[in-house]
Amino acid sequence: MSTTPTAVHHSQIAARRTGPHVSMFVRMLIRAAVLRRGRAASALFAMVVAAAVATAMMNLYVDVQAKLRTEFRNYGANVVIVAKGGRPLPADALGKIESDLGAKTLAVPFSYAVARTTDGQSVIVVGTDFNRVRHLNHWWNVSHWPSPPRTSSTAPIEALVGMRAAAVVTPDRKPFDLTFQGRSIHLNPAGLLQTGAAEDSRVYLDQTEFQNWTDVSPTTIEIAINGSSADIEKQIAQLAQALPGTEVRPVRQILEGEANVLNKTRATLYAAAALIIITSALCVLATLTGWVFDRRRDFAIMKALGASERLVNGFFAAEAAALGAIGAVIGYAFGIGAAAWIGRANFHAPVVPRFSVFPYVLAGSILVALISALLPIGLLRRVQPALILRGE
Amino acid sequence: MFPRLVYESFRRQTRRKLLAGVAITLGVAVATAMIAVATDIGDKINHELRTYGANLLVTPQEDTLDVEIGGVNLKPPSDGAFLNEADLPNIRGTFWHNNIVGFSPMLPVTVHLGNDADAKDVTLVGTYFNKPLKFVKEDFTTGVRITHPWWKVQCRDGSLPRAGRVEDSPTCGWPEDNSRNVLLGERLAAQLNKKPGDSIEVAGRTLTISGLLSTGSAEDDEIIAPLGLAQDILGKPGAVRRIYVSALTKPEDDFARRDPRTMTPETFERWNCSPYVQSIAYQLQGAIPHSHADQIRQVAQNEGTVLSRIKGLMLLVTLAALLASALAVSAAMATAIFERRAEVGLMKALGAGSFAVAALFFAEALLLALIGGSAGFAAGSLLAHQIGHSIFNSRISIEPVLFPVILAIAVFVTFAGSAAAIRRAVKFDPVFALRGEA
Numbered sequence: 001m002s003t004t005p006t007a008v009h010h011s012q013i014a015a016r017r018t019g020p021h022v023s024m025f026v027r028m029l030i031r032a033a034v035l036r037r038g039r040a041a042s043a044l045f046a047m048v049v050a051a052a053v054a055t056a057m058m059n060l061y062v063d064v065q066a067k068l069r070t071e072f073r074n075y076g077a078n079v080v081i082v083a084k085g086g087r088p089l090p091a092d093a094l095g096k097i098e099s100d101l102g103a104k105t106l107a108v109p110f111s112y113a114v115a116r117t118t119d120g121q122s123v124i125v126v127g128t129d130f131n132r133v134r135h136l137n138h139w140w141n142v143s144h145w146p147s148p149p150r151t152s153s154t155a156p157i158e159a160l161v162g163m164r165a166a167a168v169v170t171p172d173r174k175p176f177d178l179t180f181q182g183r184s185i186h187l188n189p190a191g192l193l194q195t196g197a198a199e200d201s202r203v204y205l206d207q208t209e210f211q212n213w214t215d216v217s218p219t220t221i222e223i224a225i226n227g228s229s230a231d232i233e234k235q236i237a238q239l240a241q242a243l244p245g246t247e248v249r250p251v252r253q254i255l256e257g258e259a260n261v262l263n264k265t266r267a268t269l270y271a272a273a274a275l276i277i278i279t280s281a282l283c284v285l286a287t288l289t290g291w292v293f294d295r296r297r298d299f300a301i302m303k304a305l306g307a308s309e310r311l312v313n314g315f316f317a318a319e320a321a322a323l324g325a326i327g328a329v330i331g332y333a334f335g336i337g338a339a340a341w342i343g344r345a346n347f348h349a350p351v352v353p354r355f356s357v358f359p360y361v362l363a364g365s366i367l368v369a370l371i372s373a374l375l376p377i378g379l380l381r382r383v384q385p386a387l388i389l390r391g392e
Numbered sequence: 393m394f395p396r397l398v399y400e401s402f403r404r405q406t407r408r409k410l411l412a413g414v415a416i417t418l419g420v421a422v423a424t425a426m427i428a429v430a431t432d433i434g435d436k437i438n439h440e441l442r443t444y445g446a447n448l449l450v451t452p453q454e455d456t457l458d459v460e461i462g463g464v465n466l467k468p469p470s471d472g473a474f475l476n477e478a479d480l481p482n483i484r485g486t487f488w489h490n491n492i493v494g495f496s497p498m499l500p501v502t503v504h505l506g507n508d509a510d511a512k513d514v515t516l517v518g519t520y521f522n523k524p525l526k527f528v529k530e531d532f533t534t535g536v537r538i539t540h541p542w543w544k545v546q547c548r549d550g551s552l553p554r555a556g557r558v559e560d561s562p563t564c565g566w567p568e569d570n571s572r573n574v575l576l577g578e579r580l581a582a583q584l585n586k587k588p589g590d591s592i593e594v595a596g597r598t599l600t601i602s603g604l605l606s607t608g609s610a611e612d613d614e615i616i617a618p619l620g621l622a623q624d625i626l627g628k629p630g631a632v633r634r635i636y637v638s639a640l641t642k643p644e645d646d647f648a649r650r651d652p653r654t655m656t657p658e659t660f661e662r663w664n665c666s667p668y669v670q671s672i673a674y675q676l677q678g679a680i681p682h683s684h685a686d687q688i689r690q691v692a693q694n695e696g697t698v699l700s701r702i703k704g705l706m707l708l709v710t711l712a713a714l715l716a717s718a719l720a721v722s723a724a725m726a727t728a729i730f731e732r733r734a735e736v737g738l739m740k741a742l743g744a745g746s747f748a749v750a751a752l753f754f755a756e757a758l759l760l761a762l763i764g765g766s767a768g769f770a771a772g773s774l775l776a777h778q779i780g781h782s783i784f785n786s787r788i789s790i791e792p793v794l795f796p797v798i799l800a801i802a803v804f805v806t807f808a809g810s811a812a813a814i815r816r817a818v819k820f821d822p823v824f825a826l827r828g829e830a
């Protein structure tokens with residue numbers, strides 16, 4: 001293919017030298033794929049499946065933790081802010097927390113007082129924000145939530161009465177009176193509350209009504225922070241700085257339970273992902289090695305026609321790399337789809353496609369393809385082309 | 393002749409057979425391990441969810457209201473009803489005793505601390521730490537170290553025990569159940585300026601602080617003492633205020649929520665024989681006289697969702713694993729058969745029919761599947777064991793019934809994977825094959 005360089009201009013030589021070479025190289029690549037459609041397609045198929053499975057597993061592994069954390073938030077608050085030394089919390093505490101942590105964080109204020117029923121029994125009355133608390137504490141079994149804060153002062157004040165408190169304050173579910181430091185309040189039991197814990201012996205009121213009656217402002221704020229333990233620790237430190245005079249406590253029961261279950265799940269998923277990715281990589285390796293090995297005649301002919309070692313290696317490597325890249329792109333698309341489907345089927349929320357996974361899938365696919373192409377070439381290199389062509 | 397053909401094929405083409413066999417072994421191993429893990433993950437995660445603590449609470453039937461804010465009891469301590477400590481071992485006698493991981497009785501007592509000048513009321517809670525008990529002939533231990541795993545005790549040398557099971561964590565700092573040693577909540581300790589090893593005067597008794605307790609909730613302001621000591625201070629031997637029970641339960645469904653009083657005997661039998669939190673509560677009420685048992689909804693209600701999410705996830709991942717290993721096996725088989733076209737050509741030229749050729753290949757595939765499947769099952773069991781041991785610190789049980797199922801799957805997948813390649817090999821014209829123009 002080379003011409004005598006004497007008469008021709010220097011740049012033309014270069015153009016000619018590279019021109020036919022490149023086009024020939026590309027043609028060989030394309031023809032190799034087109035002529036042996038069946039084998040090429042099965043190799044590509046294996047590549048696509050492996051890349052898809054790898055993508056789906058990596059995507060799941062990254063996303064499932066966030067998904068599970070959302071599930072774990074159903075356990076309620078994981079951080080509690082309490083005022084130090086019996087003083088009330090600063091009035092702007094709730095606003096500060098929300099501006100610090102973002103409006104999506106659930107923070108619920110609670111204030112407590114011990115009131116007396118008409119027959120002199122003590123009962124704990126809690127002021128809170130019903131709208132917030134029903135989003136924070138999903139496990140509360142409430143027969144009917146009190147209606148939103150009343151607009152006129154003549155409307156009855158509605159209360160949520162704990163199961164066990166109800167037996168004392170309003171056994172017949174009729175409106176009842178409570179007194180706190182000589183001031184009395186008339187309450188309408190809107191619904192019953194059942195939790196199986198301390199809440200059952202309490203009466204819950206809207207914070208505004210509670211404060212009008214008792215003059216007690218919130219002493220506790222319960223917060224559900226979404227994030228890893230490191231995130232939560234950081235935000236606890238941030239809150240402690242923003243709210244001096246208060247104590248910010250992590251709820252260890254919730255945090256440790258979550259961390260424990262999440263770690264075990266993550267480790268299992270990791271093991272599963274590793275096993276699956278290794279299996280599919282080996283599947284690709286087996287298929288591609290077989291494919292290249294089958295083409296030892298092509299290899300022999302190329303060498304017999306005078307192709308250099310570098311060219312032959314380059315040809316098979318380029319072919320493998322192209323196969324790996326195409327397989328990775330198609331497989332990535334399928335993998336994203338599979339992960340999204342798993343997310344929808346299991347968590348009722350699609351798994352967000354992680355583009356950060358793509359470079360790994362691409363690099364991994366090309367690497368596996370290259371290994372599986374160059375492995376048989378290494379074996380064939382030692383064999384004389386003539387032997388292969390003679391069919392031995 | 394046929395067995396000899398198969399035998400010679402294995403003897404002479406060891407490398408190829410080994411390659412296909414390895415692929416099958418690997419695929420089956422991954423499938424076995426994943427199926428074992430997926431079938432067992434529910435139990436394992438259920439156990440891990442017990443780190444959230446008790447999911448059932450037993451209280452006296454005629455209990456008065458708790459008047460307690462932030463761990464400070466505002467009610468006269470001797471008020472209200474009590475349960476009897478002597479009934480506690482009966483919990484081991486209920487039908488679901490194997491599902492009950494542990495239980496802890498609690499007896500809060502309000503005590504005065506300090507002199508008249510800075511006297512303060514503090515709650516002292518009596519409980520079991522890790523108390524040995526006996527039911528009929530069975531010995532067991534129970535207490536807060538099992539039901540409240542997030543309680544951390546700082547002992548004299550200042551080190552915090554690491555999280556985990558009772559067996560793993562050091563006993564340093566935890567009081568003995570029949571001693572006069574107590575745990576002091578860390579906030580209370582900071583207020584009183586006490587450290588482990590100091591003694592504290594409570595209700596005319598000198599008690600030793602064996603460790604500082606950190607829980608992140610009300611107990612940080614309390615004194616935790618052995619149950620006997622609290623009963624002694626209260627003057628009510630054998631009294632227990634409430635019992636926290638930690639049980640492995642089946643996620644609640646509509647059937648679980650039905651009222652046992654309205655059921656027919658057969659339905660009741662079925663309900664009672666499912667480990668729902670409701671049926672365990674019902675049985676606890678039967679085991680402990682004059683008691684009322686109820687689920688702690690915060691813990692019990694959320695277990696079901698978390699459990700079903702994780703189980704669903706592992707199931708789908710197992711499907712992916714099965715798919716990946718099926719493809720690996722098929723690919724290996726297809727490659728192995730494709731390489732033998734010349735052989736097929738020779739056989740056909742010598743007069744073998746398509747049936748004989750296909751039968752040979754299928755017999756070889758069957759043999760490979762059985763050998764590879766058995767080896768893969770063994771390797772997969774080992775792998776599952778390893779996963780169970782390193783992640784969950786417990787055995788993952790493999791049902792023996794899984795073995796024939798796995799073998800059947802292996803044979804099916806190997807056949808399915810070879811079928812297309814065998815069809816093509818059989819149809820191949822012997823002339824081209826022998827001329828080497830494949």
